[in-house]
Amino acid sequence: MAVDVSEISSLDVEPGELPRTMAAWVIRQEREGEPKDAFQIEEIEVPEPGAFEVIVRVMAAGVNFNNVWAALGKPVSVFGYGDHPEYGHHIGGSDASGIVWKVGEGVTKWKPGDEVVVHCNQASYEDVEVHGLDPLAAPSQQIWGYETTWGSFAQFTKVQAQQLLPKPRNLTWVDSSCYGLTYFTAYRMLVDRCRIQAGHNVLIWGAAGGLGVFATQLCRAAGANAVGVVSSEEKGELVRKLGAVDYIDRSEFGEMMRTDANHPAADRGADKARFKASRAFGKRVGELLGDAPDIVFEHVGQATFPTSVLVVKPFGKVVICGATSGYNLDFDVRYLWMRQKQIIGSHFANAYECMRANQLIAEGKIRPVLWRAMGFEGVPAAHQLMHENGHLGKIAIMVGAADEDEGRLEDGPGAIRAEVGA
Numbered sequence: 001m002a003v004d005v006s007e008i009s010s011l012d013v014e015p016g017e018l019p020r021t022m023a024a025w026v027i028r029q030e031r032e033g034e035p036k037d038a039f040q041i042e043e044i045e046v047p048e049p050g051a052f053e054v055i056v057r058v059m060a061a062g063v064n065f066n067n068v069w070a071a072l073g074k075p076v077s078v079f080g081y082g083d084h085p086e087y088g089h090h091i092g093g094s095d096a097s098g099i100v101w102k103v104g105e106g107v108t109k110w111k112p113g114d115e116v117v118v119h120c121n122q123a124s125y126e127d128v129e130v131h132g133l134d135p136l137a138a139p140s141q142q143i144w145g146y147e148t149t150w151g152s153f154a155q156f157t158k159v160q161a162q163q164l165l166p167k168p169r170n171l172t173w174v175d176s177s178c179y180g181l182t183y184f185t186a187y188r189m190l191v192d193r194c195r196i197q198a199g200h201n202v203l204i205w206g207a208a209g210g211l212g213v214f215a216t217q218l219c220r221a222a223g224a225n226a227v228g229v230v231s232s233e234e235k236g237e238l239v240r241k242l243g244a245v246d247y248i249d250r251s252e253f254g255e256m257m258r259t260d261a262n263h264p265a266a267d268r269g270a271d272k273a274r275f276k277a278s279r280a281f282g283k284r285v286g287e288l289l290g291d292a293p294d295i296v297f298e299h300v301g302q303a304t305f306p307t308s309v310l311v312v313k314p315f316g317k318v319v320i321c322g323a324t325s326g327y328n329l330d331f332d333v334r335y336l337w338m339r340q341k342q343i344i345g346s347h348f349a350n351a352y353e354c355m356r357a358n359q360l361i362a363e364g365k366i367r368p369v370l371w372r373a374m375g376f377e378g379v380p381a382a383h384q385l386m387h388e389n390g391h392l393g394k395i396a397i398m399v400g401a402a403d404e405d406e407g408r409l410e411d412g413p414g415a416i417r418a419e420v421g422a
């Protein structure tokens with residue numbers, strides 16, 4: 001049956017009752033490839049909630065890089081993971097704002113009608129790590145809407161009850177749908193993994209991107225000094241407005257990027273030229289911050305990692321959660337051991353971190369940075385834009401929300417929009 005996209009925001013069932021089917025953007029293994037083609041709209045049966053699960057009506061969904069990877073089927077296909085073998089489809093989407101529609105057995109904290117945002121970490125309560133170490137250490141840990149199907153690019157989504165957080169009352173549906181994954185990740189990286197302190201100096205790669213806009217604001221909130229790396233003046237101005245001391249346009253230091261051609265094993269001379277450019281970049285960072293960075297905020301990976309390890313201060317920390325440019329990293333290890341630097345891996349956040357970070361949004365101390373809100377039909381185009389690095393900050397998709405201003409219950413600072421041309 002063809003899905004009528006103009007009807008997505010209307011429902012003929014009340015909270016507590018589920019319709020038989022829903023509209024969803026679906027990736028299937030046979031059409032993995034460019035996001036604009038991999039996502040197709042389908043009519044899918046609405047799942048029932050299991051024990052400690054909740055079905056949420058999606059009002060708006062946030063767009064993240066993970067579903068660019070899911071569409072491409074790279075570096076691995078999602079279809080080997082989570083509940084994909086059971087259902088054979090991938091409904092992506094790891095951020096949402098919405099309304100609790102039906103609760104499963106055992107759920108006592110939430111009821112139909114509650115307004116929520118969703119964090120994307122899932123783990124089984126039967127795993128002991130959940131109860132004493134960290135849910136991110138549990139063997140069952142997975143990212144909802146990436147390693148699982150039933151994500152937020154659909155009228156309804158299936159989540160664990162522990163994923164729900166109260167929706168900040170000062171935000172619209174679109175504002176509240178777009179920050180969770182990247183903001184909570186940046187919060188754990190800086191606050192819990194690096195113990196950021198007032199006076200620290202921080203270098204942030206991709207500072208106008210999804211992670212970067214929150215890392216920059218967190219530095220300001222903590223009293224730390226940030227320099228952001230970007231690829232245009234427009235992005236640089238945004239980063240300054242978010243509280244960075246200054247920005248560096250990476251195109252000025254293009255030679256510092258690690259490529260296969262300037263690898264020491266391929267061309268010793270080209271590697272020396274790259275190293276020289278990295279040193280010049282480090283000098284500029286030091287001039288802007290007054291000293292070398294205590295923390296380098298990494299997610300670019302292969303292209304930037306040798307520079308990150310080189311420029312961070314002795315005893316400093318390179319914290320990394322991703323590898324957009326490639327995940328086989330190399331660096332000159334002498335700069336690590338002799339200067340006693342640390343490399344710290346970080347992955348999303350636990351529910352307690354999400355709750356603390358969400359409170360800062362409710363208090364207006366950290367604000368979502370919404371670049372564009374699109375209709376439900378925008379899911380493939382939004383991911384294609386992200387794949388081509390054509391965006392700033394975050395993109396939100398309206399699902400149950402019929403317009404961008406819906407959902408605000410109280411006055412207060414909403415998302416930052418004007419600065420990013422939304």
Ligand SMILES: NC(=O)c1ccc[n+]([C@@H]2O[C@H](COP(=O)([O-])OP(=O)(O)OC[C@H]3O[C@@H](n4cnc5c(N)ncnc54)[C@H](OP(=O)(O)O)[C@@H]3O)[C@@H](O)[C@H]2O)c1
Pocket residue numbers: 064065066181182185205206207208209210211212229230231232235250299300303304321322323324325346347348349386389393
């Ligand atoms: N493990 C986790 O929990 C987690 C959570 C969130 C994201 N991630 C991963 O982290 C990465 C970034 O996510 P995001 O949401 O911030 O993506 P994003 O919105 O696309 O922002 C990334 C930024 O990185 C910069 N960049 C991209 N390619 C680059 C290159 N070759 N060299 C230097 N800079 C480059 C771009 O900024 P400029 O062009 O302005 O420099 C871009 O704005 C993705 O790979 C994502 O999958 C992981």
